[in-house]
Amino acid sequence: MISKISGWSWWWKDGSNGEGEVVVSVLVAVLVVASWYIIRRSRRNGMLPPGPRSFLKLQLDATFANRDPPIAASVLSYGAIDIVWNSNNPEWRMLRKISIHELFSNKNLDSCYDHCRQEVRKIVRDLYYKIDAPINICEQVFLTALIVIMGMLWGGKLEGEERTSVGAEFRQLFDEMVELMERPNVSDLFPVLRWFDIQGIERRAKTLSGGMEWILNSVIDQHMKMDKANQVHKESKNFIKFLLELMEQQDAKTQMTMPHLKALFIDIVGAGTDTTSTTVEWAMTEMMQHPQVMRKVQEELDEVVGMNNMVEESHLLKLHYVDAVVKETLRLHPPAPPVDSALSQFILHSWDPEAWDNPLDFRPERFLSDFKKYDYRGNDYNYLPFCSGRRICVGLTLGETMVKFVLACLLHSFDWRLPEGTSLDFTEKFGIVLKKWTPLVAIPNPRLLNLELYN
Secondary structure, eight states: OOOOEEOGGGGSTTOOTTHHHHHHHHHHHHHHHHHHHHHHHHHHHOOOOOSTTTIIIIIIHHHHTOOOOOHHHHHHTTTTOSTTTOOSSHHHHHHHHHIIIIITSHHHHHHTHHHHHHHHHHHHHHHHTTTTSOEEHHHHHHHHHHHHHHHHHHOOOOOHHHHHHHHHHHHHHHHHHHHHHHSOOHHHHOGGGTTTOTTSHHHHHHHHHHHHHHHHHHHHHHHHHHHHTTOSOTTOOOHHHHHHHHHHHTOTTOOOOHHHHHHHHHHHHHHHHHHHHHHHHHHHHHHHHSHHHHHHHHHHHHHHTOTTSOOOGGGGGGOHHHHHHHHHHHHHSOSSOOSOHHHHHHHGGGGOTTTSSSTTSOOGGGGTTTTTTSOSSSOBTTBOTTOOGGGSOTTHHHHHHHHHHHHHHHHHHEEEEOOTTOOOOOOEEOSSSOEESSOOEEEEEEOOSOGGGGO
């Protein structure tokens, strides 16, 4: 089911002396005028042709691949030179090409599977030692996704208390960055006011950018020192080593700079952690609301994996019902809606009764009849979980695998129940990432026959 969207207080959160009311009034006026203009043009020009092939992939795909970033996003992405906020230009295409062919190549993803499996095993082990204790699902998955991505980027590994503290610091920093980017800024509507920075958003963005800059500089400096000391094996070529070598080559076609490298890191870490943890949290919430779905998932896991084994990546292709649950979760709760207003109308097809039977109901079975039709690659405009065309997510394969693997491990290893006196809350926190307003807290109980597997 789709819940109501709450949290409108962010419109005036930092306002004082009526500043928030002024911002809201200006925004409402602009939206009314813009709506009138759009309606007038649509009546004059007629309806747009349906489907991504005729609409997105032919004439307008290049146009909608452009961006007009807000001030906060521009500051936090080193002047919008990253993948998310950069426009469709040679610089942006260079970053996408590097990401797809190097970081998210099949060879690199296969090589990092062992690291991913180890980190997921750690979360299973940690949960086993917290039996009967309330667990924040999103926090646990966020930490696991963060460590996996850090390993891919620069080979970083965290253990013990450092693992928990660094994860908490990263999450707090990224939450503040996302919240700042989604906050309405009057200077975005009237650029002449940017110099005054009335709401202080640009000043706060520069402060957060400085904190992230310090973290990235520490990581890069440490890696460069290890490389000079020959402590980094030549055969272990992680992403940061590749980018540093690319910068040294000074190829005219790939003008990679240090700001490019840092902006790319922020994109990958932010998108890979937030969307993965949010999707798993929504999937767990829906299954706890519909226990029959959770039972079907666990029955499939018992049949494919067995009660004396742990989930492996090789099992994922056989877990059709788990895949259907993930697809249905992404249909109802897209973690990161498209930035373009024109593309956003395609997300509405996910809740269109003409495209789906009972679209507000959580029914994974709708994806079982023809599970190949609705894939994750934007080939059907009724289902675009990772967008489509030029702006399709570069980390699609990693995101799809991480969500299914983590979700399968959590449900195969444990039964889950709510703490006494609590209930599920489906209220969404409106923003760039559609998170739950109230985090899901659940209690795990081991269900595997061989308890040694938890160690």
